[in-house]
Amino acid sequence: MSEDLTRRTVLAVLAGGAAFLVRKANGQIVWQVNAARCINSRLGDTGVEACNLCTTECVVALSAVRAVNEYAKCGRCNICPAYFNISSAVNELGQPSEKLCPRDAIARKPIGKVDPEDPANNFYEYIIDEEKCDGCGKCVLKCKEPLGLGSITLRVRYDRCVNCNECAILRACPQNALVQLPIGQAL
Amino acid sequence: MEYRHVQVIDGKGALHGIAVDSRGQLYAAGDSGIKIFDGAGRLNARWATARPALAVAVAGDGAVYAGELGRIEIFDGAGKLLHTWRDEKLLGRVTAIGFTQDSVLAGDAADRAIRRFDRSGKFLNNIGKDNPVNGLLIPNGVVDFAVDAQGVIYAANPGKHRVERYTPGGELLGHIGRFDGIDPAGFTGCCNPTNVAIRDGIYTTEKAGPRVKAYDFSGKLLAVIATDLFDVNCKNMSIAVGSHGRVYVVDTVKAAILVFEPVTV
Numbered sequence: 001m002s003e004d005l006t007r008r009t010v011l012a013v014l015a016g017g018a019a020f021l022v023r024k025a026n027g028q029i030v031w032q033v034n035a036a037r038c039i040n041s042r043l044g045d046t047g048v049e050a051c052n053l054c055t056t057e058c059v060v061a062l063s064a065v066r067a068v069n070e071y072a073k074c075g076r077c078n079i080c081p082a083y084f085n086i087s088s089a090v091n092e093l094g095q096p097s098e099k100l101c102p103r104d105a106i107a108r109k110p111i112g113k114v115d116p117e118d119p120a121n122n123f124y125e126y127i128i129d130e131e132k133c134d135g136c137g138k139c140v141l142k143c144k145e146p147l148g149l150g151s152i153t154l155r156v157r158y159d160r161c162v163n164c165n166e167c168a169i170l171r172a173c174p175q176n177a178l179v180q181l182p183i184g185q186a187l
Numbered sequence: 188m189e190y191r192h193v194q195v196i197d198g199k200g201a202l203h204g205i206a207v208d209s210r211g212q213l214y215a216a217g218d219s220g221i222k223i224f225d226g227a228g229r230l231n232a233r234w235a236t237a238r239p240a241l242a243v244a245v246a247g248d249g250a251v252y253a254g255e256l257g258r259i260e261i262f263d264g265a266g267k268l269l270h271t272w273r274d275e276k277l278l279g280r281v282t283a284i285g286f287t288q289d290s291v292l293a294g295d296a297a298d299r300a301i302r303r304f305d306r307s308g309k310f311l312n313n314i315g316k317d318n319p320v321n322g323l324l325i326p327n328g329v330v331d332f333a334v335d336a337q338g339v340i341y342a343a344n345p346g347k348h349r350v351e352r353y354t355p356g357g358e359l360l361g362h363i364g365r366f367d368g369i370d371p372a373g374f375t376g377c378c379n380p381t382n383v384a385i386r387d388g389i390y391t392t393e394k395a396g397p398r399v400k401a402y403d404f405s406g407k408l409l410a411v412i413a414t415d416l417f418d419v420n421c422k423n424m425s426i427a428v429g430s431h432g433r434v435y436v437v438d439t440v441k442a443a444i445l446v447f448e449p450v451t452v
Contacts, residue, residue: 046395046419075326077346077377079366086368086375094366113319120347120366121319146422147376147395149326 234266254281294330363406
């Protein structure tokens with residue numbers, strides 16, 4: 001390789017890196033959770049414990065990561081494994097007696113034409129309260145296929161993320177599930 | 188009652204639905220078409236369908252019905268195409284087929300309903316749609332049902348954790364099943380059972396974790412036929428029951444059919 005070509009390559013890399021930093025400084029490059037890498041949402045991993053490193057490692061109080069329910073994918077089930085602890089005893093309504101979320105951050109309400117006598121005869125909307133959610137991932141793991149439909153994933157919230165140069169969650173994440181993306185791809 | 192695992196039939200490729208005929212031949216619907224296996228699991232015949240086959244059923248006259256996207260194809264026993272019923276609206280995604288004495292039933296997962304047609308393909312009525320949620324609750328995306336000798340339709344309604352009984356006219360007669368995440372007599376998870384078969388009782392499969400069970404017609408659990416033999420990521424495991432109580436279940440991940448027999452004491 002000629003000296004001139006090497007010099008041009010080095011300059012190109014430096015220019016690319018500088019452009020990246022400028023875009024990052026302008027908020028155009030952001031951190032996001034790659035759901036295909038995160039063990040809580042990645043298909044194929046069953047029988048594992050929920051990973052809560054997004055909660056424990058983020059430098060932001062309560063974490064910048066939240067569970068987000070994509071309504072278009074949600075089954076609106078009566079017995080939602082992300083809402084209920086489906087291994088708890090069944091109550092008089094025929095539903096699990098315990099909720100799953102340790103912070104009670106998921107609310108549910110029947111939607112559409114409501115049958116007040118038979119809870120199984122309704123669709124339900126599951127709404128995550130982002131003021132309560134700390135991104136612990138328990139609901140994400142239970143929503144994953146085949147148990148659920150995978151409508152709940154962990155997402156970095158940009159109004160909370162301080163956009164560290166080196167994400168503290170990524171440092172700890174064994175799956176390298178935190179990635180930097182142009183903001184248009186990360187939304 | 189106990190069952191033992193006696194055989195694995197390799198489906199080679201995606202498997203969606205299975206059926207057993209009166210001679211004990213096993214029919215499998217998959218992406219490449221229809222395959223027929225003999226009682227020993229040997230491949231006897233195969234033919235292609237126009238689109239991936241999502242369901243298969245064998246009528247009393249030996250005609251083989253294949254459920255697909257937007258259509259049902261009807262073949263003779265040798266694979267010669269006899270008729271195609273096309274209807275993008277009524278046959279959006281046909282994931283189950285069955286028969287009463289005078290009609291053909293098709294589970295349309297696209298509209299969460301069972302369609303009833305006469306033998307010529309003329310639409311007669313819907314089954315399972317007349318309720319507040321306007322259909323069967325199938326977050327798993329498959330309508331499955333079976334028909335008993337009296338023509339009563341047993342439809343899996345996984346979102347309600349029930350198997351519902353309907354008349355061919357669509358009247359709901361009752362149901363068996365309830366949610367329970369601990370008691371094996373119940374159906375667990377968000378939505379089970381996903382698939383159902385009828386013979387001398389009601390046979391069901393569940394997902395997460397995969398489980399095969401037998402009930403009597405009153406809903407009493409008779410047997411947990413299998414739990415740990417399937418890939419844990421299996422779902423929508425089609426089930427068929429043949430003579431002598433042989434139970435055939437699809438492992439949708441391994442693309443194989445597992446065969447179980449009741450243990451005679």
